[in-house]
Amino acid sequence: MDDSVLVRLIRExxxxxxxxxxxxxxxxxxxxRVVPTSDGYDGVIALVPLGGTIIGSGRLICGARLAxxxxxxxxxxxxxxxxxxxxxxVGELGNMIIGNVKTELESTEGPLALGLPTVIFGRNxxxxxxxxxxxxxxxxxxxxxxxxxxxxxxxxxxxxxxxPAHAVVHFD
Amino acid sequence: xxLNVLIVDDSAAxxxxxxxxxxxxxxxxxxxxxxxxxxxxxxxxxxSDVGLVFSDINMPxxxxxxxLAQMKANESWSKLPVIMVTTEGGQEKVMQAIQLGAxxxxxxxxxxxxxxxxLAGII
Numbered sequence: 666m667d668d669s670v671l672v673r674l675i676r677e678x679x680x681x682x683x684x685x686x687x688x689x690x691x692x693x694x695x696x697x698r699v700v701p702t703s704d705g706y707d708g709v710i711a712l713v714p715l716g717g718t719i720i721g722s723g724r725l726i727c728g729a730r731l732a733x734x735x736x737x738x739x740x741x742x743x744x745x746x747x748x749x750x751x752x753x754x755v756g757e758l759g760n761m762i763i764g765n766v767k768t769e770l771e772s773t774e775g776p777l778a779l780g781l782p783t784v785i786f787g788r789n790x791x792x793x794x795x796x797x798x799x800x801x802x803x804x805x806x807x808x809x810x811x812x813x814x815x816x817x818x819x820x821x822x823x824x825x826x827x828x829p830a831h832a833v834v835h836f837d
Numbered sequence: 838x839x840l841n842v843l844i845v846d847d848s849a850a851x852x853x854x855x856x857x858x859x860x861x862x863x864x865x866x867x868x869x870x871x872x873x874x875x876x877x878x879x880x881x882x883x884x885s886d887v888g889l890v891f892s893d894i895n896m897p898x899x900x901x902x903x904x905l906a907q908m909k910a911n912e913s914w915s916k917l918p919v920i921m922v923t924t925e926g927g928q929e930k931v932m933q934a935i936q937l938g939a940x941x942x943x944x945x946x947x948x949x950x951x952x953x954x955x956l957a958g959i960i
Contacts, residue, residue, distance in 0.1 A: 685946035686854075739850055741857070750849065757848040760895075761945045764924025768944075771927045779895055779924065781847070 666719075666774075666818060668801060671766075672696050675803045675814050678765035682758060683807070687738040691812070694804040699815075701797055705789035708732070709747065711759030712792065714780035715767055721818035722794040723763035725755065729786070731810035747786045756784040762814060770818075839867030840960075841886055845878040845904065846893040846922070851945075855891055855922065858949045864956050873897075875904025882914055889959065894923040894930060902933055909938040918959050922947060 676693045683691040708728040715721045727735070729747050736744045736754035744751050760782045767777050785792070800815040842859060844852045852871045859866050870885050872878035874896040881887070890908070894901035901921060908914045918940040923930070926944040934942055941955045 682946045685948055736850070740853055753848055754850040757850050760848070761924050764895075764945070765926070768924070768926035771929075776927060776929050781895060781897060 668696070668698075671801060671816060671818070672803055674766045674769045675762070675801075675816060678762045678769075679803070679805060679812075679814055681765065682761045683805075686758070686761070687735060689734065689738050689807055692806045694806055697802040697804070699800045699802050701793060701800065703791060705791055707788045707790075709752065709755050709784065709786045710790075710792055711756045712783045712785075712794070713759050713763040714794075715763070715777055715818070716780065716821075717777035718775045718821055719770070719777065719818050720796070720821050721816065722797060723759070723766065724792070724794075724815045725759035725762060725812065726815065727755070727812045728810060731807055731812060732786070734807070734810065752784040752786060756782040759784070763816075766816070839865045840888040841867040841870065843870045843872065843878060843881055843885070843887045843890045844892075845872045845875065845890065845896070845901065847873050847896040848893075849873075851893065851922070855952065858952045859956075861949070862953045862956055864953075864960060875899030875901060875907070878904050879907060882908065882917075887914075887917065890917055890919040891922050892919055894921060894925045894934070902930075902937060905934065905937045905939060920955050920959075922952075 683689050709732040711725040713723045732747055732751050732755050733744045735758055736751040739754045764779050767779050771777055797817040800817055803814045805812045844855050846852050856869050870881045872881045876899045892901045905919055920941040921934045921939045922943045924945045931942050943951050
């Protein structure tokens with residue numbers, strides 16, 4: 666698939682979700698292609714698997730401060746620490762963004778299945794999704810905070826019968 | 838007469854947002870019941886006098902389409918209006934939901950106005 670199409674879909678979905686559900690300003694940054702490394706992450710990650718004629722994985726990554734802002738805006742209640750409610754809100758945000766990309770992809774790729782989101786908060790964690798060779802990283806700036814949407818898609822023939830890719834996360 | 842509502846979604850955030858929209862809508866809202874999946878929703882229907890249902894599709898244990906099918910197959914609940922509120926915007930899922938008896942379909946992200954418009958159509 667053409668990267669520019671996927672980038673456009675991710676940007677449109679993210680901007681729409683931020684505008685409609687959160688009323689928070691967001692600005693897209695330059696896209697990167699990143700090979701999975703052993704570098705650890707800090708913050709919140711929402712993992713959303715995809716399956717069907719293409720398989721893949723989407724993930725939303727942000728820091729604890731932006732996760733709290735997202736939850737506060739979504740629920741109209743101030744959150745200053747990453748709680749169960751904050752993780753739920755970030756998971757739902759990831760679900761909406763990746764879900765909307767998935768819906769748009771279906772017009773060219775056929776029916777796709779969206780898995781349930783998994784959300785993790787921690788320090789120096791490593792997230793590895795099976796089959797991912799390279800992530801497409803679409804960054805956004807929400808005032809002083811950074812948000813990244815990562816996506817990996819591959820033809821289902823690469824794997825068995827379009828089962829959603831699974832992710833493994835470990836902490837040091 | 839006040840209408841009791843059941844909100845079915847595995848995200849507590851979405852259940853809260855929908856409840857907030859309903860409380861601010863020009864609509865005679867009674868009790869709001871919540872369920873995190875289709876199985877829990879069927880149990881809540883059996884225990885409560887619900888007049889309107891909002892349901893997600895992608896949920897653990899029993900998804901929204903299976904819940905809708907089982908609900909509509911039960912004579913006591915077959916006429917209950919159900920509005921699907923979901924990320925699933927593909928034509929196939931929309932058609933499935935409508936064929937199973939969904940009254941309306943709202944795609945996430947949604948605005949309060951979209952929810953109020955659907956309510957107006959039902960009331």
